[in-house]
Amino acid sequence: MAREFPRSRRIEEQILRILSHVLRSGARDPKLHQAMVTEVRVTRDLSVAWVYVTSLDSDAGQEELLEAFQRAGGFLRSAVAGALSVRQVPELRFRFDDSLDRAAHMDSLIDSVVSREPDEPDEPTENGS
Numbered sequence: 001m002a003r004e005f006p007r008s009r010r011i012e013e014q015i016l017r018i019l020s021h022v023l024r025s026g027a028r029d030p031k032l033h034q035a036m037v038t039e040v041r042v043t044r045d046l047s048v049a050w051v052y053v054t055s056l057d058s059d060a061g062q063e064e065l066l067e068a069f070q071r072a073g074g075f076l077r078s079a080v081a082g083a084l085s086v087r088q089v090p091e092l093r094f095r096f097d098d099s100l101d102r103a104a105h106m107d108s109l110i111d112s113v114v115s116r117e118p119d120e121p122d123e124p125t126e127n128g129s
Contacts, residue, residue, distance in 0.1 A: 012040045014084055015049055022079045031055075031068040038097045042090055049090035052097035062096045069094040 019037045027033060034057040041050045055065050069076075073092055081089040 008042050008044065008046060011046060011084070011086065011090075012042050012049070015042070015051070015080055015090070016040045018080050018083045019051065019076060022076060026075075026079065027072060029068050029072060031057075031065060032072060035065060035069070038099070046086065046090055047088065049092050051092055051094050053094055054097045054100055062098075066094055066096055 016037055023032055034055050035053050038054055039052040077092050
């Protein structure tokens with residue numbers, strides 16, 4: 001019987017849980033305490049894990065957050081190595097996830113369109129359409 005999830009998907013979910021736990025409890029950098037891992041994607045050969053991160057602090061800059069993750073990269077990878085049972089621990093590469101910002105922008109666009117009052121009500125034309 002085939003497995004429900006491929007191995008790479010299970011590894012992604014495990015890395016996400018491990019990193020989330022480490023950020024809540026073991027990170028020393030205050031910027032990382034306000035950070036959140038939103039998604040993890042691993043390559044087919046499991047050699048690289050792309051870790052998508054965002055900040056709960058609206059004042060934190062994208063570059064500063066990525067630099068903080070780069071500085072803590074060795075610590076985070078060793079935490080993953082200790083909790084993950086794989087032969088080779090994937091290299092962690094960090095990317096900023098701006099999906100929350102894009103979602104907020106889309107919400108504001110939708111709200112602005114909904115709040116507009118129509119200039120003229122729709123009236124049928126002479127040809128009936």
